[in-house]
Amino acid sequence: MSLLDTPLTQQLGIEVPLICGAMYPCSNAELVAAVSAAGGIGVVQPLSMIYVYGQDLREGLRLIRQTTNKPIGMNVLIERSSKLYLERMHRYVDIGLEEGVRFFVTSLGNPRWVVDRVAPDGGMVYHDVTERKWADKGLAGGVHGLIAVNDRAGGHAGPRSAHALYDELADLGVPIVCAGGIGDETGFVAALRMGYAGAQLGTRFIATNECGAHDDYKQAIVRAKESDIVLTERVTGVPLSVIRTPYVERIGTKAGPIARWLLRGRRTKHWMRTIYALRSAWQLKRASLAGGAGEKTSKDYWQAGKSVAGIHAIEPAAEIVRRFAAAARSAQR
Ligand SMILES: Cc1cc2nc3c(=O)[nH]c(=O)nc-3n(C[C@H](O)[C@H](O)[C@H](O)COP(=O)(O)O)c2cc1C
Structure with a gap:
């Protein structure tokens, strides 16, 4: 069996188990579209789309659809407990579902309401976790998979190495995605060999032609x-x-x-x-x-x-997906 054939690719109906993670303020419609079109899956960060790139969420999702009909995801940050914020998140999830999104990545809170809302429509929910205790909570909330954020990740990193976190979560019986520290195809193949069902990358996809971040930022990476x-x-x-x-x-x-x-x-x-x-x-x-x-x-x-250690050029996002897929295809399990 190819390293590309994993529970993640099967659940989401994608070709390459590679997620372009949500990034405030670096996720823009063009980047999400490029990764999904190439066979991975891009995750929309609604706050980034609306407040950084000034797009209406529904229009932004439709813009992505002009490039690709392949699956895309949406990030749901559920931590903040104000009624207004939660109402807004509910609205985003509803718009996502109406526009065909069936993959949701939740973080920082109880994902139960997201699962209850999207699962009847065939939606899959993966929960960001940094330790076993958060994974247990996510699974109690009914999630279908876990994004294991390790100590090398961009954004809010966790306390564990990719290896230690995999060992801590492996017996939970759901697909586990490695998030953090992967900048090149060697790291991607190593994560799949370790047993991860896929990888979520952030930093690597900032240094792409499609990302809306400033060129100075890309060059610094x-x-x-x-x-x-x-x-x-x-x-x-x-x-x-x-x-x-x-x-x-x-x-x-x-x-x-x-x-x-x-x-x-x-x-x-x-x-x-x-x-x-x-x-x-x-x-x-x-x-x-x-x-x-x-x-x-x-x-x-x-x-x-x-x-950043594995990132040496600004490239088209599709080229990254292609190169990672080729390396995984030719690697032995
Ligand atoms: C600039 C930046 C912004 C991020 N913003 C978010 C976010 O809004 N929501 C989220 O769930 N994760 C966020 N993350 C985490 C990424 O989705 C991903 O898990 C992480 O970048 C993986 O580590 P890597 O950067 O080493 O590839 C962010 C990461 C970066 C680098």
């Missing part, structure tokens, strides 16, 4: 070494993987003492997180689209994972 990736608490209040730029070095990576105290407090942590969420959304959007960050004056952050 191509230039960066693994040792240039640092975790900072200063953007969202919890560790976030970013490229160490002069700005990041200057202001440090630890949250200030007052912020830490407020983030710990039972009453204050919710509004502190909201303040962080609003501020980081604006900061990350500006950094990704405007360019020049870190090198000149900037107060900005470029998110990236340790997968």
